Amino acid sequence: MSSHLPIVPIVLPMIAAPLCSLLRRPALIWPLTTGVGWLVFAACAALLMQVVESGPIVYTMANWDAPIGIEYRIDLLNAYILVLVSGIAAVVLLYAPQSAASELPQDRHHLFCAAFLLCLTGLLGITITGDAFNVYVFLEISSLASYALISVSRDPRALKAAYKYLIMGTIGATFILIAVGLMYMMTGTLNMADLAQRVKMVEDTRTILMAFAFLSIGIMLKIALFPMHAWLPNAYSYAPSLVTAFIAATSTKVSLYVFLRFVFTIFGAEYAFDTLGFNDVLLPLALLGIVVASAVAIYQTDLKRLLAYSSVAQIGYIVLGISMGTVTGLTAGLAHMFNHALMKGALFLAVGCIVLRLHSSRLEDMAGLGKRMPITSFAFVLGGLGLIGVPLTAGFISKWYLLLGTLELGWWPVTVLLLISSLLAVAYVWRFVEVAYFQPPPAEASSDEAPLSMQIPLWMLLATTLYFGLQTDVTAGLAQRAALWLLGGGQ
Amino acid sequence: MIHVVDMTLLAFLAIVAIAVTRMTNLFATSVLTGVYSLLMACIFTVLDAVDVAFTEAAVGAGISTVLFLATLSLTTQREKPQRSPNWKALCVALLTGGALVYGTFDMPHFGDPQAPVHQHVGPHYIGVSPTQIGVPNMVTSVLASYRGYDTLGETAVIFTACMAVLLLLQHEKRRDEQSTVEEKPDKEAMAHAMILRVQSKFFIPLILLFGLYVQFHGDFGPGGGFQAGVIFAAGIILYSLVNGLDKARQIIPPNVLHGLVAFGLLLYAGTGLASLFMDGNFLQYRALAEEATHGEHIGILLIELGVGITVATVMTSMFFSFSGRRRS
């Protein structure tokens, strides 16, 4: 049976989702959902270990061999993302019941759970598959589910935000579909490994060029790379907290993975970077994103929004790492994907705890929070330090590689810009510290910490960010191996 | 000669598309999108993609339009007037279109037998599938077996859409149900429309029968779960349009409906798992029976049924949700 392990992360939540919609009773569905989340995480971790030990795993659907049928191809890169996504989901699910009870209407929990599981299915399905069209199918599942998850919030603005996300996301997905179609047109195959070989033969055609263009623009929309980030701040701000935590930590990361997968293993770094000079497009966008979004984040009055803009900036870091096209740069990008997911997840969970008690995520309502919710506030500050890239947090590790990468290439101005952006990060994290610790709490406020069931997942994520700040075999080590492998053409 | 048909259809398509963008009356726009879908279905038919044409006609021209109209009854019929033309959107659209056209320059000619599409996996499907799968309709064998996993994904997409709609709409509907203690006479139901009722009485069984035919004939001719599901849903929707939502709900209670929504997906995934327990890979129907093609038959039948149930019930419950809101 263990040879069928690869399908567990997809099929398990996919089956659990309809069951959730049938069971309806919160007392039943939350344990079910959470249990599934952890099982999936365990399966993904087992897969990663298997990949690390004995190389890529291939699983053919219905036993039809690759270009004829669909296959899973799990290598270091996607095993790494699988663990990330499922891990975040598992932790967020521990947190979810309490948070959902306060932020969602009672009678929709079963639908919410189903949507959550489907979103997870979609994200994992995108990551695990070795088939280009299959990526699109699962992209649709995850996108649809995330629109629903965002819009379910009690905040009426969430609907509009979800709608905007839906429009942008659909354009992005359609572009990806067009690209896949064009590639199929030119190669006659949808299997990624097969595509990688056959694209080489026709790569100087205009059709493939357009496929590349549609693909990259579609994915840029999905990863919210500046200036295509317009949907992100609203979506993150108005969604229920646990949804924000989950989506912020995983969804853009998976899109980034798709980006890496297509650019590096299908088109090949040589075509994308040397022939097309794609990094010349990515680099300025990444840098602009880093600086502008960080600066905008400083002026936000809503904590969720602040973090959302910070996410745009952090995505800039990741893309910057990718645009370097060197091992160090890619390592930085991959490590930052991982680390940022953990940090942002933790931060949004902390915000969720705050929202639970304050019913608001506006900064002005958080005066004296350091006194009222000392543990949560401290957790937020710790996460914020990670965003800044203070040593001993995971954020430092990725920033270290990023800076080292720029130095290796002799990109002095970029190095300086990155350091300046770190200072901008200090500024926006400081906004919270300022309000929470240096303003007196309102007179009627009592100290009221979030319940333990929310604190524990929050601290689990935080502990991992601190752990991965010291123990980098898993993040940086694996990222480096994956980077080497990607630059080697991914074969 | 065929080019004349192509050109005419495409020209109509373009005209309709432009009309859709120019129109400010949303009602007309909805109807025009239906026309657009119908034209698309025609084009698909010309391209010999009958299965797709089927779906497009049923979903695009049929149910989507009904859903659009149901939505319109919740909102206004007129678009908000826009002060200045949206140049940004125009630029994006032109750029995208230009890029697409530019991309076609190096594409193999339409219908070129030397095109990679016709050289790589295509011939394999055509050559081997009748013996390997044992199903005459190659579209079905690709859809249900070779790429059955994609279809599972698509079924999940439909299921997800249903969850999304319910998440958004169900709450209001319930409140509404609690507030209406006694059955109000249903104005919208055209209950007094005798002619309609008689006609629908005559047609609905036919539609449902046709749905079943499409469902189970998918192996041999155009059709299958998606098409059948939509046709089935169209029948139910027609019934509730004529006889009122409450009557329709009596016939298909929401609980049963939601149960079936979930059941369709579970049936599909369950078939996949069953083959796992019969020592095959996931979705390997060949393992379901002694003989490979027999197993494929069983598997395809089951998963098509799963797809059909999901599609039909999802469409129905979406319609119920929208119309349920309209009354509040």
Place this chain on the structure above:
Amino acid sequence: MDLIVYYASWALLSCGAFLCAVGGLGILRLPDFYSRQHAAGITDTLGSAFVLIGLMLQSGFSLNAAKLVMILIFLILTSPVATHAIAQAARQSGLEPKVVAEEDEA
């Protein structure tokens, strides 16, 4: 015989096409909703019927002809009902027939 059938079918097709065109023109030119419905009715019934019969003659005694017969029956059953439903919906939503012109003449 073949020739007769051939010409008959073309005649029917042309008739049908003409009626469809008239119907289209009527939809454009007639003054109000209900009268336009009237024009549309021509297209739906006689126009399409002529075309279908013409096509039947073209295809001879075959499965296709049977299908065309089915379509014809279907059309005859549905299009009046559809027209009826539309008109009734219009009536229900309060659209009054335009009768001013008649009064002017009278």
Place this chain on the structure above:
Amino acid sequence: MSAEMAIAVAILLPALGALLVALLGQSPNLRDCAMLSVATATFIVVCTLYPEVASGGRPTLHLLEVLPGLDLAFQIEPLGMLFSLVASGLWILTSLYAIGYMRGHHEENQTRFFAFFAVAISAALAAAFSGNMLTLFFSYEVLTLSTYPLVTHHRTPEALRAGRIYMGILLSTSIGLLLLGVLLTYHVAGTLSFIQGGILAGHATPLMTGILLFLYAYGTGKAALMPIHRWLPNAMVAPTPVSALLHAVAVVKTGVFTIVKVVVYIFGIDHLSSTGFHIYLAYIAGGTIVLSSLVAMQQDNLKARLAYSTISQLSYIVLGAALANAHGILGAGLHIAMHAFGKITLFFCAGAIMVALHKTEISDMRGIGRQMPFTMAAFIIGSLSIIGVPPLGGSWSKWYLALGAADTSHLLLVGVLMLSSLLNIAYLLPIPARAFFSKATSDDGHHGEGIHEAPLFCLIPLCLTALGCVLLFFFTDPIYQLLAPIVQP
């Protein structure tokens, strides 16, 4: 206890102490006892390391690999040994003093205060023991973060403003410049380990070395070179034990220690002196010495004056490092210890005056010598040590610094040292002079005549540190012997 264990224990003990303090927060007596015993234990553990280091051993502890090829590693060499002895030794006294001060002054949130205090010591020890630049950088940042709550202890708007400046300058310099320097070093040399003779020789061009030198000098905001010294006077709003910690024990010493350590073990004094850039740094340090001494003379607030004095004294150490010769480095190393004892004495005195008489301005301190004779006597000893008058410890370090300056043939630097000694006299000695020889002003006569010293907990530590200043003069040789190996080629 093996040396490795001892290193780990020495770093972990204060951290555990912090936890213990936090847990025992309910009963102040128990808490303070725990803290004192942890402090003493830490000092003893650090002392056990001394014989091995003195005999030329280099105990090493590799914790874990933070980045591939970069460990979190500790290695004790003489400079770190000296710094750790000073830091852990003075921690005991500072704790004693802090207990007296905080209780005497009825401060709030004492538990938080002591806990972060202990964390800061832990970070300072980690910095002292660090075996590579990465570890040092980590400890440096932890120290910044852990002292922040101490600086803003009072939570007054003024304290918060100071905290903002403190954090702003220290974080931005360390992230903006120091991190860049570290990265560049790693990029150029391929390693960050502290190795006798430096790691840059043969890897970095002279220009690169020069750039790196300034990145390190200004990246280490804690060394308070002008013009990034502003955080230090601002941080004076903190309770006095914090000032003592900041200016004598942990924070600023970590800054200058970093610079000295970087010069010796990253640049290598031979490599650095061959580039010629070190002299520019030496002049900047010299300029800081003179300027801040001049500013110090203008200050009426005692703690502010001491703060500017600290800035000036820190630059002595930077100057010694920047001279990049044997005497300069030795002088710098010695001055870390000497200035620590001298300045902590002065701050203790300032705090004692505040606790006993509630006076902060120098102009109000006429005649207090009669009320607080022990305190003011200690103040005189501390001042003289800082000025560099024999037989007090400070004279030795100044002597070596002057020798070092003379070796470079930049006589202007010798002149700067002489001038600054004069300035030291001008801004330090008037205080005790006023205290002993002026009449008390009439308006605060309510204290009456007679002895009115601070609590014993305050008085004893300051007497001990004053005594330390004297003893250091006579027992300089062990320190000299300890440090000598680091400048041997």
